[in-house]
Amino acid sequence: MxxxxxxxxxxxxxxxxxxxxxxxxxxxxxxxxxxxxxxxxxxxxxxxxxxxxxxxxxxxxxxxxxxxxxxxxxxxxxxxxxxxxxxxxxxxxxxxxxxxxxxxxxxxxxxxxxxxxxxxxxxxxxxxxxxxxxxxxxxxxxxxxxxxxxxxxxxxxxxxxxxxxxxxxxxxxxxxxxxxxxxxxxxxxxxxxxxxxxxxxxxxxxxxxxxxxxxxxxxxxxxxxxxxxxxxxxxxxxxxxxxxxxKTLDVRMERHSANAQRVAEALAGNPAVSQVFYPGLPDHPGHELAGRQMSRFGGMVSMRLAGGPQAALDLVRHTELFALAESLGGVESLICYPAEMTHASVKGTELAVPEDLLRLSVGLEDADDLIADLEGAFAAIG
CATH class of the missing domain: 3.40.640.10 (Type I PLP-dependent aspartate aminotransferase-like (Major domain))
Incomplete structure (x- = not known):
């Protein structure tokens, strides 16, 4: 084949x-x-x-x-x-x-x-x-x-x-x-x-x-x-x-994965972030399993903010490269507040997501620029 x-x-x-x-x-x-x-x-x-x-x-x-x-x-x-x-x-x-x-x-x-x-x-x-x-x-x-x-x-x-x-x-x-x-x-x-x-x-x-x-x-x-x-x-x-x-899926997923790894590692060292969800991080509960059944770890990263729901709402107003929008997987980076966007329909149920959670679709921009964008947003909200 x-x-x-x-x-x-x-x-x-x-x-x-x-x-x-x-x-x-x-x-x-x-x-x-x-x-x-x-x-x-x-x-x-x-x-x-x-x-x-x-x-x-x-x-x-x-x-x-x-x-x-x-x-x-x-x-x-x-x-x-x-x-x-x-x-x-x-x-x-x-x-x-x-x-x-x-x-x-x-x-x-x-x-x-x-x-x-x-x-x-x-x-x-x-x-x-x-x-x-x-x-x-x-x-x-x-x-x-x-x-x-x-x-x-x-x-x-x-x-x-x-x-x-x-x-x-x-x-x-x-x-x-x-x-x-x-x-x-x-x-x-x-x-x-x-x-x-x-x-x-x-x-x-x-x-x-x-x-x-x-x-x-x-x-x-x-x-x-x-x-x-x-x-x-x-x-x-x-x-x-x-x-x-x-036709370009393989090369795009390689870059999405590499960028997401960089972003996840940067967020893991940020004191304003209480938890990072990314299978490529060694402390992720599914890291070893993902390594066995996936060839790379993908382009999606989620994080919880130490400052709670208001900090999450404030942060999405200050990113520039990460555009506030639903959906994911495009060449451009997006940021989403799932509790009121993609997962609003499950609020109040056992599937409800934390209100201090943000989801990042990490795009194909330069990783350094994406990290700088997030760092600037964190600096703006103090």
């Missing part, structure tokens, strides 16, 4: 045969001419059911995650919704990590639980707690590692074994790590989910989501039907933009 970057650049991305254009065109069409009724050209009839731009991206993603098939959607939550529809029915139990993206929990808790899906959460880094939380009706185990925003690292292989023993589909949200750093299917997960808006898209200019399925052909067919029948697809333009970005 070819190397990761070679596959990212070439799989699903053939040159255009009529003109020899190196980059495949964007197939901006809603429908396709047929050679007589049912005479489909290469299987294409209508862009909801299939489009070459989307197919190219799906081929790339399946190759990079080591999966049987990949399916792309208009957002990460649309991908998650399709997965739940494909696997669960009323009365089934979904066991989810207690430190996941707030939108994922909101989808399950406020959309699917009222329709009869039983939802509970657990610290998935605690394998004994996971075993104890499994029910006879558990049909899905949902893992996010590293987690958002507390950067918890969970043992994918061990969790896959626990889930499979219970007859559950094991889902791994690989958005933070990406296939450049971590490949959950090779560790036993059944399905990988991505918000491709984040590192895979990588430039803060496109929204999307994806599912990549391992060896379960029946599950893949179920998701394929829902992608077609429900229609929460991404557009040809969005697919093309995401394919373009995938």
């Amino acid at each position: 070819s190397g990761f970057s070679t596959r990212a650049i070439h799989d699903g991305q053939p040159f255009e045969p009529r003109t020899g254009a190196v980059i495949p065109p964007i197939f901006m069409t809603s429908t396709f001419v047929q050679d007589g009724v049912g005479g489909l050209r290469e299987g294409y009839e209508y862009s909801r059911s299939g489009n070459p731009s989307r197919d190219g991206l799906q081929t790339q993603l399946a190759s990079l995650e080591g999966g049987r098939r990949a399916f792309t959607f208009g957002s990460g939550l649309a991908a998650e919704d399709a997965l739940v529809r494909a696997v669960l029915k009323p009365g089934d139990h979904l066991l989810m990590g207690n430190d996941v993206y707030g939108g994922s929990h909101r989808l399950m808790n406020r959309i699917w639980a009222p329709w009869g899906i039983e939802l509970s959460t657990v610290d998935v880094a605690d394998l004994d707690a996971v075993r104890a939380a499994i029910r006879p009706t558990t049909r899905m185990l949902w893992v996010e590692t590293p987690s958002n925003p507390l950067m918890t690292v969970s043992d994918i292989a061990a969790l896959a074994a626990i889930g499979h023993e219970a007859g559950a589909v094991v889902v791994a949200d690989n958005t933070f790590a990406t296939p450049a750093l971590q490949q959950p299917l090779s560790l036993g997960a059944d399905v990988v989910v991505h918000s491709t808006t984040k590192y895979i898209g990588g430039h803060s200019d496109v929204v999307g989501g994806a599912l990549v399925v391992g060896d379960d052909a029946e599950l893949a067919e179920g998701i394929a039907f829902l992608q077609f029948a429900v229609g929460a697809i991404n557009s040809p333009m969005d697919a093309w933009l995401t394919s373009r970005s995938l």
Whole structure:
């Protein structure tokens, strides 16, 4: 098999045969001419059911995650919704990590639980707690590692074994790590989910989501039907933009990881910071595990401020390179106050995040400039 970057650049991305254009065109069409009724050209009839731009991206993603098939959607939550529809029915139990993206929990808790899906959460880094939380009706185990925003690292292989023993589909949200750093299917997960808006898209200019399925052909067919029948697809333009970005994923993640390591180390020595969450720090509880199942430690860093919630709110007003915004994974650095932004929907629940917590998406700027930006902001708030 070819190397990761070679596959990212070439799989699903053939040159255009009529003109020899190196980059495949964007197939901006809603429908396709047929050679007589049912005479489909290469299987294409209508862009909801299939489009070459989307197919190219799906081929790339399946190759990079080591999966049987990949399916792309208009957002990460649309991908998650399709997965739940494909696997669960009323009365089934979904066991989810207690430190996941707030939108994922909101989808399950406020959309699917009222329709009869039983939802509970657990610290998935605690394998004994996971075993104890499994029910006879558990049909899905949902893992996010590293987690958002507390950067918890969970043992994918061990969790896959626990889930499979219970007859559950094991889902791994690989958005933070990406296939450049971590490949959950090779560790036993059944399905990988991505918000491709984040590192895979990588430039803060496109929204999307994806599912990549391992060896379960029946599950893949179920998701394929829902992608077609429900229609929460991404557009040809969005697919093309995401394919373009995938080609540089490996080199971007290398720089994101190197910059984040520098930033985390600088924050760890700052007396205004009470705790730093980054798997690349030796004192992180998941440092050794991350070193085994990830090739690098990623570009996300979270921190708690010694001055409490007000210090966190003050700091975000004084950074310049770190822009205050939701989302993550772009080339530019962002700073986020999760309690009122990405995780506002879980305030007051067991998934609530500390109100003195800030999350950093460390971009591709010069690391010295990023550290100086944070140091200047700390100096400004005293």
